Amino acid sequence: MPRKLMKGNYAAVYGAILAGCKAYYGYPITPASEIAESASLLFPKFGRTFLQAESEVAAINMVYGAAGCGQRVLTGSSGPGISLKQEGISYCAGSALPCVIIDIMRGGPGLGNIGPEQSDYNQVVKGGGHGNYKVIVLAPNSAQEMCDLTMLAFDLADKYRNPVFVLTDGVIGQMMEAVELPEPITELPDKSDWAVYGTADSRHLINSIYLDHDDLEKWNRELMKKYKIIQKNEVRVEEYRMDDAEIVAIGYGSCSRVIRSAVDLARERGIKLGMFRPITLFPFPVDEIASLVDRGFKGILTVEMSDGQLVDDVNLALKGRMISDLHNRMGGNVPSAQEICEKVSELYGV
Amino acid sequence: MIMAQKTVLRKPRGFIDVYKHKPGAEKDRTHYCPGCGHGILHKLIAEALEDFDIVDKTIVISPVGCSVFAYYYFHTGNLQVPHGRAPAVATSVSRANPDSVVISYQGDGDLAAIGGNNILQAANRGENMVVFFVNNAIYGMTGGQMAPTTLEGQKTTTTPYGRNVKTDGYPIQVCEIINQLTAPVYVVRTSLHDMPNIRKTRAAVRKAIMNARDKKGFSFVEVLSMCPSGWKMDSVPAQAWIKENMIPRFPLNTFRDISENTPAVERPVPVMDPAEVKKILEYDALSDSNLQKNSDAAYDKVAVRIAGFGGQGIMSTGIALANVGMEYGYNVSWLPSYGPEMRGGTANCSVKIQEDTIGASECTEPDMVIAMNQPSLEKFEKIIVPGGALIYNSTLISIEPARTDVKVYPVPITGIADELGDTRVQSMVNVGAFAAVTGMFDPGEIENLMSSLFKGKPEKVMKLNEKAVRKGYEYVKENFS
Numbered sequence: 001m002p003r004k005l006m007k008g009n010y011a012a013v014y015g016a017i018l019a020g021c022k023a024y025y026g027y028p029i030t031p032a033s034e035i036a037e038s039a040s041l042l043f044p045k046f047g048r049t050f051l052q053a054e055s056e057v058a059a060i061n062m063v064y065g066a067a068g069c070g071q072r073v074l075t076g077s078s079g080p081g082i083s084l085k086q087e088g089i090s091y092c093a094g095s096a097l098p099c100v101i102i103d104i105m106r107g108g109p110g111l112g113n114i115g116p117e118q119s120d121y122n123q124v125v126k127g128g129g130h131g132n133y134k135v136i137v138l139a140p141n142s143a144q145e146m147c148d149l150t151m152l153a154f155d156l157a158d159k160y161r162n163p164v165f166v167l168t169d170g171v172i173g174q175m176m177e178a179v180e181l182p183e184p185i186t187e188l189p190d191k192s193d194w195a196v197y198g199t200a201d202s203r204h205l206i207n208s209i210y211l212d213h214d215d216l217e218k219w220n221r222e223l224m225k226k227y228k229i230i231q232k233n234e235v236r237v238e239e240y241r242m243d244d245a246e247i248v249a250i251g252y253g254s255c256s257r258v259i260r261s262a263v264d265l266a267r268e269r270g271i272k273l274g275m276f277r278p279i280t281l282f283p284f285p286v287d288e289i290a291s292l293v294d295r296g297f298k299g300i301l302t303v304e305m306s307d308g309q310l311v312d313d314v315n316l317a318l319k320g321r322m323i324s325d326l327h328n329r330m331g332g333n334v335p336s337a338q339e340i341c342e343k344v345s346e347l348y349g350v
Numbered sequence: 351m352i353m354a355q356k357t358v359l360r361k362p363r364g365f366i367d368v369y370k371h372k373p374g375a376e377k378d379r380t381h382y383c384p385g386c387g388h389g390i391l392h393k394l395i396a397e398a399l400e401d402f403d404i405v406d407k408t409i410v411i412s413p414v415g416c417s418v419f420a421y422y423y424f425h426t427g428n429l430q431v432p433h434g435r436a437p438a439v440a441t442s443v444s445r446a447n448p449d450s451v452v453i454s455y456q457g458d459g460d461l462a463a464i465g466g467n468n469i470l471q472a473a474n475r476g477e478n479m480v481v482f483f484v485n486n487a488i489y490g491m492t493g494g495q496m497a498p499t500t501l502e503g504q505k506t507t508t509t510p511y512g513r514n515v516k517t518d519g520y521p522i523q524v525c526e527i528i529n530q531l532t533a534p535v536y537v538v539r540t541s542l543h544d545m546p547n548i549r550k551t552r553a554a555v556r557k558a559i560m561n562a563r564d565k566k567g568f569s570f571v572e573v574l575s576m577c578p579s580g581w582k583m584d585s586v587p588a589q590a591w592i593k594e595n596m597i598p599r600f601p602l603n604t605f606r607d608i609s610e611n612t613p614a615v616e617r618p619v620p621v622m623d624p625a626e627v628k629k630i631l632e633y634d635a636l637s638d639s640n641l642q643k644n645s646d647a648a649y650d651k652v653a654v655r656i657a658g659f660g661g662q663g664i665m666s667t668g669i670a671l672a673n674v675g676m677e678y679g680y681n682v683s684w685l686p687s688y689g690p691e692m693r694g695g696t697a698n699c700s701v702k703i704q705e706d707t708i709g710a711s712e713c714t715e716p717d718m719v720i721a722m723n724q725p726s727l728e729k730f731e732k733i734i735v736p737g738g739a740l741i742y743n744s745t746l747i748s749i750e751p752a753r754t755d756v757k758v759y760p761v762p763i764t765g766i767a768d769e770l771g772d773t774r775v776q777s778m779v780n781v782g783a784f785a786a787v788t789g790m791f792d793p794g795e796i797e798n799l800m801s802s803l804f805k806g807k808p809e810k811v812m813k814l815n816e817k818a819v820r821k822g823y824e825y826v827k828e829n830f831s
C-alpha cells in the first residue's frame with residue numbers, strides 16, 4: 001500500500017498528473033492556492049504546461065483552448081474566481097469541451113473570508129453561467145478522493161465531452177491525509193475526430209454558435225439527452241450505518257465527515273443515526289433520496305455549510321413526501337458532531 | 351470597392367472552397383458588408399498561408415465581433431472564442447501545438463476594451479502567435495457603438511454627441527502600448543484604405559505569419575480598416591475617412607522588428623510514459639506503511655490538538671505525527687488552522703491517528719493537547735476530553751493548568767531543544783514526548799524514518815532531530831512513569 005501524506009489540494013494535482021493532464025492554467029486564491037503551487041512545482045518536471053494566468057477569466061479561456069486541442073487540462077480556484085470563470089465554462093459546455101475545474105469553496109458573498117464554506121453549490125451545480133447546460137460535479141471528502149475523483153473527473157469529462165467540477169471546501173483542500181497513489185493511466189482517449197492539432201487532418205471547428213434557431217434548439221435537446229444519460233449512469237453515493245438507522249443525515253464534502261463522526265457519537269448515545277452522502281452533485285442522487293421515504297426514516301436532516309442550497313435539492317428529490325430539516329453553518333464555521341447530535345435529539349425527540 | 355481593383359482568378363487555398371459552416375444558401379460569399387476591411391485582410395492572410403504552404407498547420411482563433419465568423423472562411427483549424435479572450439485561448443492553443451501557426455484575429459472592442467488585459471499579458475509572455483488587430487474605430491457587430499479607438503468627437507450610437515474625451519477618454523493607441531513591452535518581436539500599424547497601403551499591409555501580414563511559422567514569438571499587426579456600415583458612409587468616403595481622420599491619430603509605423611535576431615521559442619515534450627511518471631513522482635520512496643503496531647500501547651487511537659506561536663513548530667509537529675502514524679499503517683489526518691486564524695502569530699493544528707476511517711478532521715474534543723505557549727494552554731485545555739492528556743511546554747509556561755481531570759505532562763520542550771543547540775528541533779521533542787505518552791510509536795522506529803521525514807536535509811540535521819525525539823521520549827519516561 002504505497003502512501004504519501006499530502007494536502008487535498010496536492011492530491012488533486014497528483015491525480016491530474018496520473019490522469020495524463022498536460023496543462024494547468026490558473027490564478028491564485030486561498031484556499032485553493034496550493035493547487036496552483038503544486039502544479040507549478042510538478043508540471044514542469046513532466047515537460048507539461050503550467051501557466052499562471054492573468055485572471056480566472058484568462059485561465060478558463062486557456063482551458064478552453066487546450067481542451068479544444070484535445071489536451072486533458074485543469075484549472076483550480078475558489079468562490080470569486082469561479083464566478084469569473086462562468087462565461088468560459090458555459091462556452092466549454094456549449095462547445096462540448098472536456099475539462100476539469102476544481103473549486104475549493106470559501107466563505108462568501110463578496111470577498112467573504114477564506115474559511116471553508118459550501119456556498120458555491122448553486123453556482124456550480126446549477127451551471128452558473130449563461131445558457132442551458134450542466135456540468136458534472138464530483139464532491140470529494142478526503143485527500144484520497146481528491147486524487148481519485150480528479151482522475152475520474154478527467155475520464156467523465158472525456159466520456160461525455162463536458163466540463164467536470166471537483167467541488168469541495170477549504171477543509172478538504174487544506175487537510176493532509178495519507179494518499180494511496182494509483183497507477184498512472186496508460187492510454188489517453190482518442191479525440192482525433194474533433195480536436196484541433198494544427199495538422200491537415202485536424203482542421204476541425206470548436207464552436208458554440210448556432211445562428212439558426214432550430215439548430216440551436218436541436219443542440220440544446222442533444223445536451224439535454226446527454227445530461228439524462230449522465231443522470232442515469234453516473235450517480236454515486238456513500239452510506240454509513242444506514243441499515244438499521246432511524247434518522248438520516250445528508251451532507252457532502254467535509255460535512256459528510258462530520259456526519260460520520262456524529263453517527264458514531266449518536267450511536268454511543270443510543271440514537272440510530274445514519275449517513276447519506278452524495279458523491280455526485282450533478283447528477284444529483286434524486287432517486288436514491290426519494291427512496292429514503294420508503295425506508296421508513298423518522299427524520300431527514302440535511303447538514304451543509306451554506307444557506308439551504310443543498311436542502312433545496314434534497315426536498316425537490318423528496319417531492320413533498322417528507323421534508324428534510326436543515327442544520328447549517330456558514331462564514332467559515334464547520335458544524336461539529338456534537339452539534340449535529342444535539343440537533344437530531346431536539347428535532348426528533350430522541 | 352477595393353476588391354474589384356484586382357483580378358481574382360481563384361480563391362487562395364487558405365480559404366475553404368465552399369463555406370460549409372455558413373448557414374443559409376449563400377455559401378460562396380462572405381458575410382461582411384460591402385467595402386468592409388475584414389474581407390481584404392482575410393484575403394491577405396489566406397494568400398500568405400497558401401504561399402508559405404502552412405494552411406494545414408494553422409489555427410485561427412475567431413473572436414466576438416464582426417469577424418466572429420472568420421471560421422466560415424479559413425481552411426485551417428478553427429476555434430471560436432468568448433469576447434476579448436482570443437489571446438488567452440491562442441496562448442494555450444500555441445502551448446498545446448507548438449509546431450502550429452496560431453492566429454488571433456480581433457476587433458478593437460474585443461482587443462482593446464474587454465480583452466485589454468489578455469492582449470497585454472499574451473504579448474508580455476511573448477507567446478508564439480500572430481495577432482491581427484482590426485482597428486475600425488467602432489463596434490461593428492453590435493451596430494456602431496463607441497470603441498476604445500473611436501476618435502475624439504466621433505459620433506457613434508453610444509456617443510451621439512461625439513466622443514467627449516473628458517468623459518469617455520482618448521482613443522487608445524494599442525501599438526504604442528504593446529511597444530512598451532519587452533517580449534514582442536514585431537509591432538506594426540498599417541492601413542487598408544488604398545492599394546499602396548494594402549500592399550504594405552500584405553508585407554506586414556506575411557512577415558508576422560512567417561515569424562509564427564519560425565517560432566519567433568509574438569507579432570502584432572494593427573490594421574486600420576473601413577467600417578462603412580458602422581460609420582454610416584459609402585465605401586469610398588470611408589477610405590478617405592481613414593486617411594484624413596484615423597491616420598493622424600494612429601500613425602502608420604513599424605514600431606519594432608527584431609525577429610531576425612530572436613531565437614525560436616522552445617517548448618518541452620510532455621512526459622506521459624507511466625513508468626517515467628512513477629519515477630518522477632518517486633513511487634519508490636512512498637511509505638509502505640508496514641511498521642508493527644504496539645499492541646499494548648496506552649492509546650490505540652488519538653485525536654491531538656497542537657497549538658502555540660507561529661514559528662514554534664506547531665504545523666511540523668502535526669505533520670511529523672501524521673507521517674509516523676501513516677508508517678504504522680494507521681489512518682491519519684492533519685488539519686491546520688489557516689487564514690485569518692494564522693494572523694497575529696498563533697497557530698494550531700488537529701491530528702487524528704486511528705485504525706478506523708476518520709470522520710471530522712478538526713479535533714473539537716481532543717484526547718490530547720500539546721500547548722507550546724500560555725495562550726494556547728488557556729484556550730485549548732478546556733476542550734480536552736475528561737481523562738485525556740495535556741503536554742505543555744514548561745519552559746515558557748509558568749502557570750498551572752486548570753484541569754485536574756486530565757493527565758498533565760509539563761515538559762521543558764523549548765529548554766530541551768535549546769540544550770541540543772537548535773530551537774527548531776522542538777517539533778521532534780514533541781514527537782518523542784507524544785510517543786512516550788501514547789505508546790503508539792517506538793522511538794527507534796522514528797529514528798529509522800528520519801531520512802524520509804527530513805528528506806534532502808543534511809545528515810547533521812537528521813542526527814540532531816533523532817536526538818530530540820530521544821530526549822523528549824526519555825524526559826516523559828523518566829519523569830512520569
Ligand SMILES: Cc1ncc(C[n+]2csc(CCOP(=O)(O)OP(=O)(O)O)c2C)c(N)n1
Pocket residue numbers: 414415416417433456457458459460461484486488489490491492497
Ligand atoms: C461578454 C460579451 N459582452 C458583449 C458582447 C456583445 N458584443 C458582440 S460584438 C461586440 C463588439 C465588437 O466590436 P469589435 O471588437 O470592435 O469588432 P467589430 O465588430 O468592429 O469587427 C460586442 C460588445 C458579447 N458577445 N459578449
Ligand code: SF4
Pocket residue numbers: 381382383385386387388416486490491576577578579580
Ligand atoms: S459592420 Fe463594419 S466591420 Fe462589420 S462587417 Fe460591416 S463594415 Fe465590416
